[in-house]
Amino acid sequence: MDAAPALSVVSVAHDPDDLVPVRALLAEQGLGLDDDVELFVTAHRGDDLVGCMGLAGNVVKCSAISDDERGFGLSARLMQEVTYQALDRGRSHLFVYTKPTNRRVFESLGFTFLAEVPGTLVLLENTPFGLARTCRQLRRHDYVPATRVGVAVLNANPFTRGHEYLVRTAAQNVDVLHVWVVSEDASMFSADERFELVRAGCAAVPEGDRIRVRRGTDYTVSRATFPSYFLGDEAEIVRGAAGLDLQLFREHLGPAIGATDRFVGTEPLSPITNLYNQEMHHWLEESASASPTIRVHEIERVAVGDAPVSASRVRALFAAGRLDELDALVPPTTLAYLRARAHTGQTSPTPSVKK
Amino acid sequence: MRIVRAAVAGSLESSDALVKVAPNDELEVDIQSTVMGQYGDAITTVVNETLEKLGVTEGFVSVDDKGALDFAIRARVQGAVFRGSDEQPDWSRL
Numbered sequence: 001m002d003a004a005p006a007l008s009v010v011s012v013a014h015d016p017d018d019l020v021p022v023r024a025l026l027a028e029q030g031l032g033l034d035d036d037v038e039l040f041v042t043a044h045r046g047d048d049l050v051g052c053m054g055l056a057g058n059v060v061k062c063s064a065i066s067d068d069e070r071g072f073g074l075s076a077r078l079m080q081e082v083t084y085q086a087l088d089r090g091r092s093h094l095f096v097y098t099k100p101t102n103r104r105v106f107e108s109l110g111f112t113f114l115a116e117v118p119g120t121l122v123l124l125e126n127t128p129f130g131l132a133r134t135c136r137q138l139r140r141h142d143y144v145p146a147t148r149v150g151v152a153v154l155n156a157n158p159f160t161r162g163h164e165y166l167v168r169t170a171a172q173n174v175d176v177l178h179v180w181v182v183s184e185d186a187s188m189f190s191a192d193e194r195f196e197l198v199r200a201g202c203a204a205v206p207e208g209d210r211i212r213v214r215r216g217t218d219y220t221v222s223r224a225t226f227p228s229y230f231l232g233d234e235a236e237i238v239r240g241a242a243g244l245d246l247q248l249f250r251e252h253l254g255p256a257i258g259a260t261d262r263f264v265g266t267e268p269l270s271p272i273t274n275l276y277n278q279e280m281h282h283w284l285e286e287s288a289s290a291s292p293t294i295r296v297h298e299i300e301r302v303a304v305g306d307a308p309v310s311a312s313r314v315r316a317l318f319a320a321g322r323l324d325e326l327d328a329l330v331p332p333t334t335l336a337y338l339r340a341r342a343h344t345g346q347t348s349p350t351p352s353v354k355k
Numbered sequence: 356m357r358i359v360r361a362a363v364a365g366s367l368e369s370s371d372a373l374v375k376v377a378p379n380d381e382l383e384v385d386i387q388s389t390v391m392g393q394y395g396d397a398i399t400t401v402v403n404e405t406l407e408k409l410g411v412t413e414g415f416v417s418v419d420d421k422g423a424l425d426f427a428i429r430a431r432v433q434g435a436v437f438r439g440s441d442e443q444p445d446w447s448r449l
Contacts, residue, residue, distance in 0.1 A: 076367035076421075083363060083373075092361030092377060110373055110387070110419040127375065128385040129415045 005043035005050050005074060007081055012037055021049040022062075029064040031230055037062055041081040043074055053078040055086055058218075060096045061227045079109045083126070093218065094126040097227045097244075114219070115251075117243035120236065123221070131252055134217050138256040142212060146175035150261040151254065153220060155182045155311075158189050159197040159334050162265065162309035164205060165302045170263035171207035173297070178257060180216040188315050191215070193337075200333040219253060221245035238275045246283035251291050261295045304328045318342070356440040358414035364434030365423075372420040372428050374435040379415045382406070388420035401425045405432040408448050414439070 010018040022040055023033050036056040043051035043065075050069045054062035060082055065074055086094055096106050103113060103122045111124035114131060125131070150170050156163050171177040179202060181195045189197070195215055202211045226241040249262070262284055267273035277298055284294040301308040305328075314329050318338055326335055361377040384406070388398055402418055405428075416435075420428065437444060 073368060080366045080368075080373065087361065087363055092363075092375070109367055110375075110417070127377070127415065128387075128417055129377075129379070129383055133379070133415075 004072075004077070005045045005069065007041055007043055007077060009081070009085060010040040010042050012039060018042070022052050025049050025052055025064050025066065026062055028066070031062060031064055033062055034227055039085060041078050041085065043069075043078060045069070050074070051078055053082050055082050055094075056227070058086070058091045058094050059227055060094055063098075075105060076109055093130060095218075096124045096126075097121055098124070099230060115244045115247045117240050117247075120240045120243065121231065123244045123248075131219060131248070134219060135252050135256040138217070138253060142178060142214060143257050144176045144212070146258070148174040148176075148260050149258045150174035150177040150263055151180065151249075151257070151259045152177065152263040153180045153182065153216060154198060156194050156198050157311045158194060158314060158330065158338070159201040160309050160311055160314055160330050161304070161328070162302050162311070163198070164201055164331050165309075166263060166265050166299045167202055167211060168205050168207055169299050170261075170297070171205075171211050174261055175210065177207075177211045177263075178259070179211055179213045180220065181213065182216045182220055183218075188319075197334050197337055200337075201331050204331065204333055217253060219245075219248045221248070234272065235275060238272055239279060242276050242279035243283060246280060250284050250287075250289055250294060254294055255291050259294055260292075261297060263297050263299055266298045266301050356409050356411055356436055356442045356444065358411065358436065358439040359441055360439050362435050362439030364438060365431035367419060367421055369421050370423055370427070372418055372423040372431045374419075374428075374431040375415075375417045376435045376439040377415040378413075378439075380413055382411065382413050383415050385415075385417040386420065387418065388422070390420070390422050397425065398428060401428050402432055405429045406436070409433065409436050409444065410448075411436055 010022065012019065022042065026033055034056060037054040038056055040052045040054045042049055051065040051074050052063065053060060063078065096111055098106060098121065100116055100119065100122050106124050107113065111126050112128045114123045114125055116122040150173065152167060152170050154163055167177060167179055179198060181198050183191045185191050199213045202208055202213050221241050221244045226237065228237040231237050231240055262280065264277055264280060266277065280296045284296050303309065307313065309329050314326060317325050321342065323339060323342055326338060330338065358376050358378050363373065363375050365371050365373045367373050384402060386399055386402060388395060398420055406416065
């Protein structure tokens, strides 16, 4: 083969025409193009696109190399350029979700294996220190010696009476309850706002002295930011995201703080959440593992009137300016914040800094 | 030199190495190489000596070596540390 293909960078927002061949190359390899990809590094031989690799936040995704260009080190060149592009945007910590058969390829590109859902996907990160460091920090800052240590992972968009009931019930059943607030900014309320509301809400309940609130780690895999372009139906996507998230919790994050119990709300209306909760029983309680079993508790959703309290109901009322009706749905700490924010006329999503 | 931000130098192409550094409160070094079996000890020595000469006593340093010669590894380690630090290197020590 003659000279190496030439690399260039395509901005998804600014160069829509350049995406046409990218989409075609991905399709050729049986892949789709996810909406959240910000840029592609592309490789051309003459006028032909022969390789591409995308970046979305801190996730490397939508990579494809045409069949006759494989085995010449092109993926290493693409990854190197993606790494530099990410670093230019202040992102040094990158993740890859890919088919298990691609694990070796990404390991040779400097990635370290994190977790696998057999037959579905693997998760890797671009540093050998990431997960171990996070676990060490958890152990150092959050470990509390106790017999029963519970964990609840919340998105809390925003913190409602439902979340309040969940953390109170959970806290009554354990010696210490860790509440982890998902850090990503894919919500109406920013990660900072959600964290503050959870912190204030947990401090105000009678069980507050045994609740420790912190931000979720980079190792909380959520469906909202989960790349699914190479997976099949919704059920497989949920199982994939849940399988990675729950294994990381069972094998690494949970043991770092000595977790014995995990608490989760039921969602009577959402088959997806129910599927997730089933996966939780499987990965935390049933699957074989060197790490201790973590008991899963599903906490019944509280209802106000005949409808369950949900954050989406709160968001809808807030967006419609019907603040008077929120009294029953959110605790006073959240209500005060929503009032203040409505007062400044800010009912649309707050802009926040992307990691 | 103190590493205050994440930085990268080098590439994953054959005969080169990709070196990544990041802040940490102790020194942790990870070395992967396509020729670990043959030259692992030599590579480790070059990396550790270079860090020592630069006065790097804390930070994450990961080296992905694709068969680079020792001077290339030394240059990549130096490059990543310079980019990750706000201090001026003491050239006379290098």
